[in-house]
Amino acid sequence: MVGPPILFLCALVGYPFLYGIWLSLEDRPVAHAGTFVGLANFVADAHDPVFWRVTINTFVYTFFATILKMVGGLGLALVMNQNFRGKNLIRALMLLPFIVPTVLSTIAWMWMLDPGFSVINWLLKYFGLANPGPSWLGNPTLAMISLIIVNVWRGLPFYGITLLAGLQTISPDLYEAATIDGASTWHRFIYVTLPLLKPVIFIVTMFSIIFTFADFQLVYVLTRGGPANATHLFATYAFDIAMGGGQLGMGASVALAMLPPLALIIIAMSIYMKPNKS
Amino acid sequence: MANIVNAASRRDVLKISALTAVGGILGASRAGAAPKQMTMMHESSFIPAYDAYFKNTLAPAYEKATGIKIVYETVSVGSIQTRDTTVAETGTGPEMAQMAFNWPFLFDQKLVDVTDIAKIIGDKAGGWHANSAEAVVVNGKWKAIPFGNIGQLMNYRMDWFEEVGVKSFPETWAELLEAGIKLKKAGHPFGFELGHGFGDNHGWLYPLLWSFGAREVDKDGKTVAIDSAETAAAIDFCREFFQKTMFEDVLGWTDVSNNKAFLSEQISCTNNAESILYVAKRDFPDIGKVTGQAQNPKGPSGERFHMLNPWTHGIFTHTPDVQAAKDFMVWLMDPKQVAGWYDVADSYYGPFLHAYDDASFWHKEPRNLPYRDSMANSHLPGWPAPISRPQSESVAKYVVVDMFAKACAGKSTKEVIADASAQLKQIFKSA
Numbered sequence: 001m002v003g004p005p006i007l008f009l010c011a012l013v014g015y016p017f018l019y020g021i022w023l024s025l026e027d028r029p030v031a032h033a034g035t036f037v038g039l040a041n042f043v044a045d046a047h048d049p050v051f052w053r054v055t056i057n058t059f060v061y062t063f064f065a066t067i068l069k070m071v072g073g074l075g076l077a078l079v080m081n082q083n084f085r086g087k088n089l090i091r092a093l094m095l096l097p098f099i100v101p102t103v104l105s106t107i108a109w110m111w112m113l114d115p116g117f118s119v120i121n122w123l124l125k126y127f128g129l130a131n132p133g134p135s136w137l138g139n140p141t142l143a144m145i146s147l148i149i150v151n152v153w154r155g156l157p158f159y160g161i162t163l164l165a166g167l168q169t170i171s172p173d174l175y176e177a178a179t180i181d182g183a184s185t186w187h188r189f190i191y192v193t194l195p196l197l198k199p200v201i202f203i204v205t206m207f208s209i210i211f212t213f214a215d216f217q218l219v220y221v222l223t224r225g226g227p228a229n230a231t232h233l234f235a236t237y238a239f240d241i242a243m244g245g246g247q248l249g250m251g252a253s254v255a256l257a258m259l260p261p262l263a264l265i266i267i268a269m270s271i272y273m274k275p276n277k278s
Numbered sequence: 279m280a281n282i283v284n285a286a287s288r289r290d291v292l293k294i295s296a297l298t299a300v301g302g303i304l305g306a307s308r309a310g311a312a313p314k315q316m317t318m319m320h321e322s323s324f325i326p327a328y329d330a331y332f333k334n335t336l337a338p339a340y341e342k343a344t345g346i347k348i349v350y351e352t353v354s355v356g357s358i359q360t361r362d363t364t365v366a367e368t369g370t371g372p373e374m375a376q377m378a379f380n381w382p383f384l385f386d387q388k389l390v391d392v393t394d395i396a397k398i399i400g401d402k403a404g405g406w407h408a409n410s411a412e413a414v415v416v417n418g419k420w421k422a423i424p425f426g427n428i429g430q431l432m433n434y435r436m437d438w439f440e441e442v443g444v445k446s447f448p449e450t451w452a453e454l455l456e457a458g459i460k461l462k463k464a465g466h467p468f469g470f471e472l473g474h475g476f477g478d479n480h481g482w483l484y485p486l487l488w489s490f491g492a493r494e495v496d497k498d499g500k501t502v503a504i505d506s507a508e509t510a511a512a513i514d515f516c517r518e519f520f521q522k523t524m525f526e527d528v529l530g531w532t533d534v535s536n537n538k539a540f541l542s543e544q545i546s547c548t549n550n551a552e553s554i555l556y557v558a559k560r561d562f563p564d565i566g567k568v569t570g571q572a573q574n575p576k577g578p579s580g581e582r583f584h585m586l587n588p589w590t591h592g593i594f595t596h597t598p599d600v601q602a603a604k605d606f607m608v609w610l611m612d613p614k615q616v617a618g619w620y621d622v623a624d625s626y627y628g629p630f631l632h633a634y635d636d637a638s639f640w641h642k643e644p645r646n647l648p649y650r651d652s653m654a655n656s657h658l659p660g661w662p663a664p665i666s667r668p669q670s671e672s673v674a675k676y677v678v679v680d681m682f683a684k685a686c687a688g689k690s691t692k693e694v695i696a697d698a699s700a701q702l703k704q705i706f707k708s709a
Binding site: 047048050114115132136137138139140223226227228229240241243246250 | 366384387473475525526528530531532539670671676680684687700701
């Protein structure tokens with residue numbers, strides 16, 4: 001019974017992973033035989049100023065997007081956990097950003113962030129707040145902020161729905177007992193809700209960090225890493241080098257650079273979230 | 279151009295094959311029976327008639343003449359390189375495919391040497407333009423058959439230029455700057471891509487660099503030459519051009535942005551392929567009437583340059599019957615067939631063969647003639663160095679584009695040249 005899943009994992013996860021490692025150790029032009037070069041590609045990355053810019057970008061993007069999704073998702077779940085009319089419809093609608101293919105929704109955002117057509121800029125202009133409106137994708141800082149906002153918009157439902165499922169497993173008896181003991185709403189949230197949600201938050205955050213850290217589509221459609229590399233992430237930079245430049249070995253080394261920080265983040269979070277620590 | 283394909287009879291096809299075989303040019307003869315089917319992979323064109331012509335006219339004509347079915351497989355815009363890479367890496371899939379830029383160099387080991395048929399095709403159609411070899415000749419061998427150049431030129435609003443007293447398109451970058459200052463003041467800024475698109479950024483920035491006499495790398499393809507007074511002058515000009523004629527958003531533009539901005543009347547001038555005029559005439563006739571096209575301006579060197587943006591056709595080495603694929607390519611590029619294909623695209627794909635220098639499709643829309651005339655001074659990124667792997671890496675990393683973009687965003691000329699030079703030295707270390 002264990003055989004098929006193991007084979008499946010080896011074929012679809014193990015082989016590509018190990019092949020990726022092997023590629024990163026080769027000078028491997030596209031459609032040419034590779035030459036083993038050891039760590040030369042990683043050394044070249046270390047001397048590449050764009051690589052370091054990409055590293056900073058990826059951490060900034062992941063950190064802010066994950067924090068905002070976590071806080072926003074928790075708020076969304078708490079609201080959705082209340083009883084109100086049309087609750088089921090709203091819950092279903094909430095999933096829309098997550099269901100719509102990323103490329104499509106990102107194209108819609110591209111129009112919304114275009115200064116000439118932007119509804120945001122139109123509103124800013126209408127209320128006399130800015131004229132002309134900001135250049136959302138032309139200014140390096142605003143471009144990163146815009147990407148984070150779009151990522152949060154897209155990822156929020158995943159957090160919201162998963163945390164909502166977690167909230168619904170908490171027994172109402174616990175809240176009743178806390179209320180009888182004189183706990184305020186805030187205290188019930190801090191001492192009942194949060195500790196019991198911690199395992200769910202942990203799992204969702206781990207997934208979110210992995211997805212956000214390795215994000216590709218959103219950046220590729222909106223900015224392709226511009227302006228001047230201000231929004232390049234590991235995945236988009238690796239793709240440009242491997243596909244655009246035909247340097248598969250170097251592209252693999254950039255992609256593999258994601259591995260150590262991701263592994264460290266996951267280990268650190270696992271230690272922090274251990275039940276006995278709470 | 280009516281029914282030109284029908285003129286190609288089975289006899290024509292046999293004649294081509296016989297000629298090549300008798301001449302011993304094509305080398306090995308076919309080992310077994312002719313294949314029943316072959317596939318040609320292409321990026322889908324934004325001109326629907328272009329793809330339809332192959333599917334509905336060329337492929338059936340070839341099948342009728344030879345019994346070999348040609349499948350025309352289209353892939354979405356922007357994904358052809360990924361598909362070509364997959365086919366080349368795995369050795370399975372279409373026998374023939376469209377390439378672009380310097381890909382025949384990247385995939386050279388997986389592409390059949392087509393020097394023999396290139397000569398046949400060239401001889402039959404007035405010979406090849408000199409620069410067609412830039413993108414396909416690898417170590418002295420033709421690795422693909424040049425098909426057409428998608429020129430990148432100036433697209434501008436003739437009416438708005440006239441309103442500020444500019445009757446014809448400026449001859450030099452300095453004059454264009456002058457016109458741009460007036461147009462921006464009149465509420466019609468310029469919009470040239472400085473972001474990370476596929477080609478509209480390289481399309482004007484490399485020619486700008488060259489026209490100032492600057493070069494990214496020396497002719498030897500090894501010595502980094504970006505750190506020069508000419509580069510500094512080009513950067514200073516670009517910064518001024520950006521600040522005085524454009525708006526901040528162009529720093530984040532990708533390739534669709536300038537088309538969108540021009541067709542929504544946000545900008546008065548940009549650098550693009552013929553697609554802006556084509557779409558304007560089709561969907562925005564009022565804008566189409568006042569859209570002009572011109573060659574890139576001359577720089578202080580007195581020369582003007584353009585980006586070479588070649589579409590070529592290669593045959594993969596995994597093709598079971600290479601001879602059959604070569605025969606098809608010779609048939610396809612025969613003026614009896616290919617002239618009709620060029621014609622339906624309204625000169626969007628500028629032929630690399632001299633026989634078409636004065637073809638009727640150039641005169642259907644005289645505003646497209648600058649695209650024809652730009653061929654003589656069009657080059658690939660990295661020129662005058664030959665195509666190379668480091669050059670591909672430089673383009674993929676947007677070294678030259680970002681050098682200009684960072685200067686426009688506020689960094690000093692010295693700083694951006696130092697950054698680009700350091701990056702290029704690292705990239706070309708292995709050359």
